Amino acid sequence: MIDEKIVQKQKDKALRELESRVKLALQQHEQMYQLQRSHIMADHDRQMEYTKATIEKERQAAMFDLESQYQTNTRGLEQSAIQQRMQIETTAMQLDIQAHQQKMIMEHQEREKKWTGQPSVPQTIAAPQPYVAPASYSAFGQPGAAVTTTYSTTVQQQPQATVEAPAAAQ
Known part of the structure; x- marks a missing residue:
């Protein structure tokens, strides 16, 4: 017959062993x-660092x-402004010279009229070449469509008449 104590011991031993295995x-x-x-956290952290580094580089x-x-655009705009200022100054100097020459011609004509009593032959000065502004930049700083500004002056030319000297008395 099976002894209950032995069964209980085996049962307790089996339960302890099961408990130990569990x-x-x-x-x-x-x-x-x-x-x-x-591993998952470390892999995720590596990916995050790589992504952050890539984003930072970009x-x-x-x-x-x-x-x-x-x-580049700032230098281009500054250079364009310098060139335009130089051209304006050049045109202004040419106009000043022409005005001075015209004044001298008028004074000469007045003196000649006083001396001879006859109006002199009007003299004219060639008009300067018009100023054409270089291409400018658009509002976004990119080279844009060319904007051309033309400044010109006109000097009114009077018709030239030839005056023949009076024939010498014969």
Whole structure:
């Protein structure tokens, strides 16, 4: 016959062994979970750092390109303004010279009229070449459509008549 004490001992031993195996299995399961979790977190952190670094590089490159474009456009605008100022100054000097020459001609004609009593033959001055402004930039700083501004002056030319000297008395 089977002794109840032996059965109870075997049952208790089997339960302890089962409990020990379950505990060991749970510990291994927990360790595996923690290991996989740390791998996932580490992989995610690496991806985040790589993405951040990539985004930062792209941002820096875009900022460098923008700064370079800004500097180039600024220099272009400044150079264009300098050229236009120089052309305006040149045109102003030409007009001043013409005005002075015209004044001198008028004074000469007045003196000649006083001396001879006859109006002199009007003299004219050639008109300066018109100023054509170089192409400008659009509001966004990119080379845009050419904008041409023309400044011109006109000097009224009087018809030239030839005056023959009176024939010598014979």
